[in-house]
Amino acid sequence: MFNKILIANRGEIALRIIRTCKEMDILTVAVYSTADKDSLHVRFADEAVCIGPPSSTESYLSIPRIMAAVEITNADAVHPGYGFLAENADFAEVCQQYGIKFIGPTPDMIRKMGDKVTAKETMIKAGVPVVPGSDGLVKDVAHGQKIAADIGYPVIIKATAGGGGKGMRIVKSKDKFEEMWDSARREAKSSFGNDGIYVEKFIEEPRHIEFQIIGDQFGKVIHLSERDCTIQRRHQKLIEECPSPFMTPELREEMGIASIKAGSCINYEGVGTVEFLVDKHRKFYFMEMNTRIQVEHPVTEEVIDHDLIKEQIKVAAGEPLSGENHIPQLHAIECRINAEDPFNDFRPSPGKIQSFHSAKGHGVRVDTHVYAGYTVPPYYDSMIAKLICKAQTREECITKMRRALNEFIIEGIKTTIPFHKQLMENKKFIEGDFNTSFMDTFEIKEE
The missing domain is CATH 3.30.1490.20 (ATP-grasp fold, A domain)
Structure with missing residues (x-):
């Protein structure tokens, strides 16, 4: 197992990785830009290294600066999180050249799946349906x-x-x-x-359904069921849930087999997500593969009771997979809480958080790096928290999410909490009657 992991990321996902590392008795190194000096991931890591000014190109996207931080802290592995360099094959290659374990797939795997044309050709050869x-x-x-x-x-x-x-x-x-x-x-x-x-x-009236997979270094690939990411705005996901209200046992089996084929054909190592478009007749088509941990991974964690970051680290350390495919027994929904004004075309709303009260209770989880007094910087993605609820049924889960959203208070900046409140009351959403054009007709009412 690794002695020390450097997390080449920021905010919520960096803090998420640090927590799992601490539970595994692995030392952690945070890297941060000057804009993130007060972020919780900096406070809770065992060591922290400033790698540059606010601009991503001079900090979180700078391979030389991150590798310098690896060298001065003697880290033996790097976890890239999601975004930034998470799917950068050149970064994975540099880590490989310097004997540092990149916690993720090999550079060759990233290249094969990162270029959509190459990925499509690979899937055709593997017998996975494509558009x-x-x-x-x-x-x-x-x-x-x-x-x-x-x-x-x-x-x-x-x-x-x-x-x-x-x-x-x-x-x-x-x-x-x-x-x-x-x-x-x-x-x-x-x-x-x-x-x-x-x-x-262009597939009309499609659902966006993805399958979580994980592969070890010995050729075994399993799937951990699906997530429905259909509700999006400008191709950006707003909520995710598992299981999909559109799913049937037969379709899950077919898509699960296809997802394992997608991973197996490149001997995939690590966690990854195979994304599909599913038409109204439940015909599915491969869209792309994400060779990293996803923003929405907690949805899967909550329904199968597994720590995906822990599994990712264990696989990277050379441990074999012991589990099999998973079928969800519970229902989970994740709302992405962004620092945006939903009443003003979701315009970014950076600034200082005056008060912060996190939702709590049975089956409620909040992943965040912010707190009262924290200033949300304007330089990065606007997501500041993820609210995840789980329950026995979808109906119960929606009810729990409504309650949690009502007690989740963030003041000082605008957030998307009001949007999510209205979504949880929407008849079509409650009935599971939606596709990727849902947001084209959804009207957000001023409160």
């Missing part, structure tokens, strides 16, 4: 228009190096294709430094 579309990158707009005509509109243009909805455009008719093509390429180039584009059939 109809271009065979590799599209060379020019005329080539793209021909593919769109062959598979039929609507289509979706996607950046091969994309994520978070960037470099992605839905095209409903031929006359809009060139405009959307140019727009997607520009955004992809500015966001990722890569303007490679591919085209797929």
Whole structure:
């Protein structure tokens, strides 16, 4: 087992990893920018190293600075969390070259799954259903228009190096294709430094359902069931739940087998998530694979009673998997609490938190790095907490979430708590009748 792990991340996920490390008697190193000097992950780590100014490129995304922190603290492993360098194959490779264990898959695995075109080709070979579309990158707009005509509109243009909805455009008719093509390429180039584009059939009224998998260094891959991440805004997830209200035992078995195939075909090591689009007829299609721990991993933890960070560390240390596939026996829902104003188009709301009262009670979990007096910096992702509730049934879980949201008080900044309160009262959500366009018609009422 590792002696000391450096957490190459910040905020909530860094604190989450530190807690598990302490329970495993592993020493921890926090890295932080000057903007994060008062964050709880800095306070609770055994050691903390400032790696630069607020800008991510000069701190959390700087491989030389993070590796310097590894060297001066004598850490023998790095946990990247999610975001920042978590799916950066070059970073994983540098760690490998210096004899530092990167807690995650190998650089080759990250590259195979990180590029969406390569990932799709890999899935086709593995026998995993994929969305109809271009065979590799599209060379020019005329080539793209021909593919769109062959598979039929609507289509979706996607950046091969994309994520978070960037470099992605839905095209409903031929006359809009060139405009959307140019727009997607520009955004992809500015966001990722890569303007490679591919085209797929746009699946109408889809669900976004993902499967949590974990693989060890001996070729064993298991799945830990699904999470429903359908309710999104601008391709950013707002809530997640397990099990999916759309799931059937037969569909879970089929998707579970496909997820294990996806991991097994590259001998996947570590935790990962296989993401699918599921149409209204319950046909599913591989979308992408995330080679890291997910924001929404607590949903799975709560329904199967396993610490996924602990499992991730054990696998990275060379321990074999002992468990088998898991079927959820409880229901869990996670609400992402962001420092945003839901009544003003979710505009970011950084600033000082004047008062903070966390929701509590049986089956209620809050993962956060903030507190009363903490100043939310404007430089990073706006998520400041995750509220997770679990219960015997979905109905009970929604009721518990309503209660928890009503006692979760954050003052001094705007948050998305009011939005989540209204969502938990929405008839279509309660009935499980929604797809990825749910937020297009959801009206947030002023309180």
